[in-house]
Amino acid sequence: MKNAIKPALLFVLLIFGNAHAQEFKGHLKLLNNLFIPYPDTLFWFTDQTLENRLEFKWDATDWLRFDIQARNRFIYGDFVETIPTYSLLIGSSNGFVDLSFLWADGRSFVGHTEFDRLLARFILNSIELTVGRQRINWGMDLVWNPNDIFNTFSYLNLEYPERPGTDAVNLKVYTGTLSYFDLVYQPHKTADSSAYGVRYRANIARTDFQALAARMAGYYVLGGGLSSELDQFAIRSEVSYFSAQKSDAKSGFVATLSADRSMGSNSFVQLGALYNSFGRRGSQEPLSLIEPRAQSPMMLSRGKVNLFVGVNGTVETLFTPSLVILANPIDWSAAVIPSVGYSASNNLTLALTAMLFTGHTTDEYPNNGQLAYFKVQWNF
Amino acid sequence: MNLRLLASILLTSVTAFAVAQNATEIVRKADEMMRGEKSSYSEITMRIVRPKWERSLSFKSWSKGTELSLVFITSPAREKGQAFLKINREMWSWNPTINRTIKLPPSMLSQGWMGSDFTNDDLLNQRSIVVDYNHSIAGEEQVEGWDCWRITLSPKPDAPVVWGKMILWITKKHYLILKSEYYDEEQNLVKTELAHQIKVVDGRTIPTLYELLPADEPGNKTIVELNTIKFNIDIKDSFFSLRNLTQVK
Numbered sequence: 001m002k003n004a005i006k007p008a009l010l011f012v013l014l015i016f017g018n019a020h021a022q023e024f025k026g027h028l029k030l031l032n033n034l035f036i037p038y039p040d041t042l043f044w045f046t047d048q049t050l051e052n053r054l055e056f057k058w059d060a061t062d063w064l065r066f067d068i069q070a071r072n073r074f075i076y077g078d079f080v081e082t083i084p085t086y087s088l089l090i091g092s093s094n095g096f097v098d099l100s101f102l103w104a105d106g107r108s109f110v111g112h113t114e115f116d117r118l119l120a121r122f123i124l125n126s127i128e129l130t131v132g133r134q135r136i137n138w139g140m141d142l143v144w145n146p147n148d149i150f151n152t153f154s155y156l157n158l159e160y161p162e163r164p165g166t167d168a169v170n171l172k173v174y175t176g177t178l179s180y181f182d183l184v185y186q187p188h189k190t191a192d193s194s195a196y197g198v199r200y201r202a203n204i205a206r207t208d209f210q211a212l213a214a215r216m217a218g219y220y221v222l223g224g225g226l227s228s229e230l231d232q233f234a235i236r237s238e239v240s241y242f243s244a245q246k247s248d249a250k251s252g253f254v255a256t257l258s259a260d261r262s263m264g265s266n267s268f269v270q271l272g273a274l275y276n277s278f279g280r281r282g283s284q285e286p287l288s289l290i291e292p293r294a295q296s297p298m299m300l301s302r303g304k305v306n307l308f309v310g311v312n313g314t315v316e317t318l319f320t321p322s323l324v325i326l327a328n329p330i331d332w333s334a335a336v337i338p339s340v341g342y343s344a345s346n347n348l349t350l351a352l353t354a355m356l357f358t359g360h361t362t363d364e365y366p367n368n369g370q371l372a373y374f375k376v377q378w379n380f
Numbered sequence: 381m382n383l384r385l386l387a388s389i390l391l392t393s394v395t396a397f398a399v400a401q402n403a404t405e406i407v408r409k410a411d412e413m414m415r416g417e418k419s420s421y422s423e424i425t426m427r428i429v430r431p432k433w434e435r436s437l438s439f440k441s442w443s444k445g446t447e448l449s450l451v452f453i454t455s456p457a458r459e460k461g462q463a464f465l466k467i468n469r470e471m472w473s474w475n476p477t478i479n480r481t482i483k484l485p486p487s488m489l490s491q492g493w494m495g496s497d498f499t500n501d502d503l504l505n506q507r508s509i510v511v512d513y514n515h516s517i518a519g520e521e522q523v524e525g526w527d528c529w530r531i532t533l534s535p536k537p538d539a540p541v542v543w544g545k546m547i548l549w550i551t552k553k554h555y556l557i558l559k560s561e562y563y564d565e566e567q568n569l570v571k572t573e574l575a576h577q578i579k580v581v582d583g584r585t586i587p588t589l590y591e592l593l594p595a596d597e598p599g600n601k602t603i604v605e606l607n608t609i610k611f612n613i614d615i616k617d618s619f620f621s622l623r624n625l626t627q628v629k
Contacts, residue, residue, distance in 0.1 A: 025457050136479070137479045137480045137481075140483075179622075206469075234486070261488075347456055349458070
């Protein structure tokens, strides 16, 4: 019975969203994944994802706004068939409320719908209160965000640029044009796993600063970040100290430092470094075959030190090539991500991306095989 | 009443006086003619034209004085909702899909904006043509049938600008910039801007269509059309904030 009610409720939400939406947009995406195992075998693995995102925005009054977004996916192919728990992994929800359902589950295919934004926002002068599933982004850096307690994401998760939402209550109090307080409470089914935190962000001497204190499952967190300027470069840094609540767990810190700038009129370069005291030698980054991958800001890398180099550009306005290298300088393994995008029309884009790993079996980025993604996306 | 406005009305009605005007004053009036003296709101469509294809981008823009600006993208669908804030020489961007506010590197101020031939400096910092350059009248010419002054702008020492020289053709009648040439530090022509479709909008006579032609890429151009423009809107400095970067629509 419960299984029938949920899809029905979600369907009602969709209809409601559609009927009231003052703004409706979304995309339809066809994604082809290819995995070439190493050492190579007779078989290459491929799967296809047909994905659709629907976004409804409704401003009921000046002070009350709603945002509903649903992500629908139909996935079929070798991964689904080879990994027996695929539908369980994709269907698992780590939200306070389960807003997803599996509407198809076959031997080689799965169909899944998830509401990853479902929020009401109250705005009263300089106070903004957001309740529901939302993306809470506390990051200041562009690659690794040890300050991003509530929605930590992995750079290697290429196929989820929107990033999943968090079920939370977020109170923002603006104290100036460039400063505000943020209070977040993220309930969990067990109080022990609930998270909450406070952040203050301000701009002093052409520099954005932030300081935060938070609690997440098992840890108290103190952190700070800045985003400043040096000549033509933006300089960004984030540091978070994680103090374990239990004596058998380890305390430690994660810190980043990066620089980025545009070069000429068409390219952008980024350099970054990460130190993660929780990292260790001989821990491997798992292949990003299925999402979502459980992440915490303490797990931004497997090794202690990671370096990042990224270059992206625009060629003839339509082509957007990029090259990103994430490397562990201790074992000298790396994830190399070349990509090229193409704008076929105002609303149609193509992209070809590869993810290549260079390490040995015990390195952070072991070469168990190479991944390639081909994507066609239509935005409406 | 604004003395400068009064003066400009008097001067434009007496041609002899107008010719004798100070070049800086002409540039200042031309700039104010376009931007509104205090603040403005506009809805703009930008078309990037290449020999074989075309892309377009629409946005809303609020600006106040020389230093405050907020831009909100309304199309295409993929970019819709992205917003940019500029306060003095600092810029921020907001991406609604990941709810991220990023302080942009200083180099971005001179980068081509959203794939066009315009730079952020053009869009968000145009008033620097008054304060960052020295001005001199180099001659008088006709552009599209209008009598114009030709004025040369050379950057002041240490001015934070990207151009080595600019030449502006400004109409004597309405102080409209009908043609601008932008030169790099080696004095090579980089791009030419042309203004068309002169209309009376919100009580002012202004061009409503602009073409930007890069010198080294024949056949390429960016066309900017002002769909709506309002001058001297009632807007507080505090409107240009991180709050409105995410709340404006």
